[in-house]
Amino acid sequence: MTINVLGYASTSARTPLVPYNFVRRNPRVDDVVIEILYCGICHTDLHYIQNDWGRSIYPLVPGHEIIGRVISVGSDVGRFKPKDIVGVGCMIDSCQNCSSCNQGLEQYCKEVPTFTYNSIDRRDKTPTFGGYSEKIIVNEKFVLLIPKDLDPKGAAPLLCAGITTWSPLRHWKIGKGSNVGVIGLGGLGHMALKLTKALGAEVTLFTRSPGKEQNAHKLGADNVVISTNIKQMDSVNNKFDLIIDTVPYTHELNSYIPLLSVNGTLVLVGFPGNLEPTLNTTPLIMGRRSVAGSDIGGIAETQELLDFCGKHGITADIEMVKIKDVNEAYKRMLESDVKYRFVIDMSSLKDKV
Amino acid sequence: MTINVLGYASTSARTPLVPYNFVRRNPRVDDVVIEILYCGICHTDLHYIQNDWGRSIYPLVPGHEIIGRVISVGSDVGRFKPKDIVGVGCMIDSCQNCSSCNQGLEQYCKEVPTFTYNSIDRRDKTPTFGGYSEKIIVNEKFVLLIPKDLDPKGAAPLLCAGITTWSPLRHWKIGKGSNVGVIGLGGLGHMALKLTKALGAEVTLFTRSPGKEQNAHKLGADNVVISTNIKQMDSVNNKFDLIIDTVPYTHELNSYIPLLSVNGTLVLVGFPGNLEPTLNTTPLIMGRRSVAGSDIGGIAETQELLDFCGKHGITADIEMVKIKDVNEAYKRMLESDVKYRFVIDMSSLKDKV
Numbered sequence: 175m176t177i178n179v180l181g182y183a184s185t186s187a188r189t190p191l192v193p194y195n196f197v198r199r200n201p202r203v204d205d206v207v208i209e210i211l212y213c214g215i216c217h218t219d220l221h222y223i224q225n226d227w228g229r230s231i232y233p234l235v236p237g238h239e240i241i242g243r244v245i246s247v248g249s250d251v252g253r254f255k256p257k258d259i260v261g262v263g264c265m266i267d268s269c270q271n272c273s274s275c276n277q278g279l280e281q282y283c284k285e286v287p288t289f290t291y292n293s294i295d296r297r298d299k300t301p302t303f304g305g306y307s308e309k310i311i312v313n314e315k316f317v318l319l320i321p322k323d324l325d326p327k328g329a330a331p332l333l334c335a336g337i338t339t340w341s342p343l344r345h346w347k348i349g350k351g352s353n354v355g356v357i358g359l360g361g362l363g364h365m366a367l368k369l370t371k372a373l374g375a376e377v378t379l380f381t382r383s384p385g386k387e388q389n390a391h392k393l394g395a396d397n398v399v400i401s402t403n404i405k406q407m408d409s410v411n412n413k414f415d416l417i418i419d420t421v422p423y424t425h426e427l428n429s430y431i432p433l434l435s436v437n438g439t440l441v442l443v444g445f446p447g448n449l450e451p452t453l454n455t456t457p458l459i460m461g462r463r464s465v466a467g468s469d470i471g472g473i474a475e476t477q478e479l480l481d482f483c484g485k486h487g488i489t490a491d492i493e494m495v496k497i498k499d500v501n502e503a504y505k506r507m508l509e510s511d512v513k514y515r516f517v518i519d520m521s522s523l524k525d526k527v
Numbered sequence: 528m529t530i531n532v533l534g535y536a537s538t539s540a541r542t543p544l545v546p547y548n549f550v551r552r553n554p555r556v557d558d559v560v561i562e563i564l565y566c567g568i569c570h571t572d573l574h575y576i577q578n579d580w581g582r583s584i585y586p587l588v589p590g591h592e593i594i595g596r597v598i599s600v601g602s603d604v605g606r607f608k609p610k611d612i613v614g615v616g617c618m619i620d621s622c623q624n625c626s627s628c629n630q631g632l633e634q635y636c637k638e639v640p641t642f643t644y645n646s647i648d649r650r651d652k653t654p655t656f657g658g659y660s661e662k663i664i665v666n667e668k669f670v671l672l673i674p675k676d677l678d679p680k681g682a683a684p685l686l687c688a689g690i691t692t693w694s695p696l697r698h699w700k701i702g703k704g705s706n707v708g709v710i711g712l713g714g715l716g717h718m719a720l721k722l723t724k725a726l727g728a729e730v731t732l733f734t735r736s737p738g739k740e741q742n743a744h745k746l747g748a749d750n751v752v753i754s755t756n757i758k759q760m761d762s763v764n765n766k767f768d769l770i771i772d773t774v775p776y777t778h779e780l781n782s783y784i785p786l787l788s789v790n791g792t793l794v795l796v797g798f799p800g801n802l803e804p805t806l807n808t809t810p811l812i813m814g815r816r817s818v819a820g821s822d823i824g825g826i827a828e829t830q831e832l833l834d835f836c837g838k839h840g841i842t843a844d845i846e847m848v849k850i851k852d853v854n855e856a857y858k859r860m861l862e863s864d865v866k867y868r869f870v871i872d873m874s875s876l877k878d879k880v
Binding site (some may be wrong): 264274282447448452461 | 627630632714765787792799800803808817819822
């Protein structure tokens with residue numbers, strides 16, 4: 175039994191997303207079959223659609239911030255039952271046998287995780303298709319339980335934007351007494367503010383443009399620093415245990431390094447590529463500071479985040495869109511014209527276009 | 528009472544070191560007066576002599592790997608007595624009141640430590656002069672005790688080359704089961720091999736030039752990788768918890784980052800400046816890897832290193848030189864023609880030139 179599914183796909187780097195009928199693989203005994211309710215729009219989706227990283231496989235169905243309802247489960251599935259509200263993030267499988275997977279760091283699987291889309295299923299070698307579609311079939315180990323009290327629409331972005339900022343907060347042991355900086359106020363940045371605040375730390379937003387102060391404070395920012403204002407930057411010298419850099423394009427880092435405390439870390443979560451201008455090592459050496467990277471988070475850590483958000487009532491600030499408006503949503507995302515994440519109402523797939 | 532001292536000084540960026548008579552400040556009640564026996568030659572000495580960093584103050588008496596014998600102590604000094612064999616490293620004072628100093632991280636003093644030379648004494652505002660001289664006067668808190676069984680000549684480089692590699696080994700918790708890489712086989716690199724091995728970790732030397740294998744193994748290297756050989760580099764992918772980069776000039780880092788394990792760190796200890804070519808962040812993100820810097824070490828940590836070396840019988844491999852040959856020694860150092868550190872026999876100051 176295969177499953178016919180309607181979705182939206184990109185068919186080339188230069189054309190808009192269009193409706194696309196495709197077949198999902200046979201459910202296995204350890205699979206969960208999920209009706210997709212909502213799917214967040216991530217900047218990564220656009221990178222893949224446009225083939226920015228040169229590894230896109232078309233037709234490409236994006237989407238890895240998936241919230242859905244369980245339709246059925248395989249005979250070996252123990253953790254889920256029909257009607258459960260569940261989530262699927264960026265990964266749907268991994269080798270589950272390497273030192274990374276054994277530590278719950280499936281995102282750093284030595285044999286590379288199977289991604290939710292634009293990947294090849296490691297078991298049957300079929301292409302994977304993402305959440306801009308009616309249904310998805312996922313191994314239960316990579317399915318997350320959405321806490322009952324959490325609004326499922328606003329929970330969608332937790333699966334990528336949320337976990338991407340949560341993972342470094344946890345790895346670098348942020349809590350009460352910590353000082354955290356967040357660069358950029360987009361999908362990731364606004365989650366970083368909320369989560370850092372909820373962890374009890376002091377949090378400062380860095381932004382290039384004045385005018386975001388009020389919104390930043392509402393989201394949890396204790397301070398807002400205009401990064402082009404040298405005086406303001408100097409005033410937070412040596413302050414931060416961790417700076418989470420969510421900017422999705424290459425940008426200047428050297429003015430941020432002296433703002434780290436001794437032993438502090440600036441962690442890049444948004445930009446894979448060459449640092450331009452180049453990094454100067456002197457302030458790294460003079461304060462045992464680090465520049466690090468971090469990629470999404472492990473499955474157990476994602477469940478931890480969802481449970482934390484359930485407990486603290488944290489969801490993303492979202493704007494709902496219909497699937498037919500997805501191409502327009504990308505344009506607005508590029509202009510930062512969204513507060514702070516688009517989520518597609520997947521029932522709109524049934525709308526007559 | 529001031530003390531007249533003969534030393535060797537640089538009088539400008541472009542002239543060789545010459546004999547130089549100067550006056551040391553009055554000893555204070557908490558000072559130790561030290562007759563200098565030996566002083567290591569560090570690459571930093573040459574940077575200051577040549578004004579490479581644009582902050583040299585002439586006349587400049589270099590030297591911060593100092594071994595000496597206590598001549599006298601102030602009335603408040605409790606830890607030292609005449610005839611003790613002692614060491615002085617890169618710092619002779621700090622604010623002793625900031626969060627860094629309070630953690631024993633005087634090297635990262637928020638008000639900048641007072642350096643052994645080319646600095647201004649923070650108490651009486653006199654210039655500081657280094658170890659290429661007969662005597663030095665140092666606050667007892669910044670004087671180190673040299674273990675009895677340690678050869679004092681070979682102990683001199685522990686005060687800078689030794690502690691500069693020891694501090695990251697300790698900070699990143701290297702021990703049995705760890706995998707450490709060392710880039711470069713000079714004064715710092717050869718100490719990094721010895722210390723890493725003595726800590727029980729596996730250690731790999733990276734070098735550009737074949738022919739160093741035998742010496743590297745003698746110094747403790749388990750493996751030697753020729754960094755220009757792509758096959759050899761690939762064979763150690765994902766291996767290292769820590770890579771200590773001792774190279775004192777700008778160089779390519781991107782081929783080393785994938786060699787770090789998940790959560791691994793490459794720490795720069797030798798090169799303050801702009802990274803050329805620029806760093807690519809992708810392998811940082813894809814393995815939560817870090818690029819860090821580290822600067823010498825704190826005073827308590829330096830004593831810990833000396834005690835460790837006393838226990839394990841570790842000293843630097845040195846070549847003794849007379850002070851009149853110091854300018855020649857710099858030339859040879861620049862050609863890597865030393866195994867692995869020059870140490871000046873300071874009694875040669877008395878030689879008739």
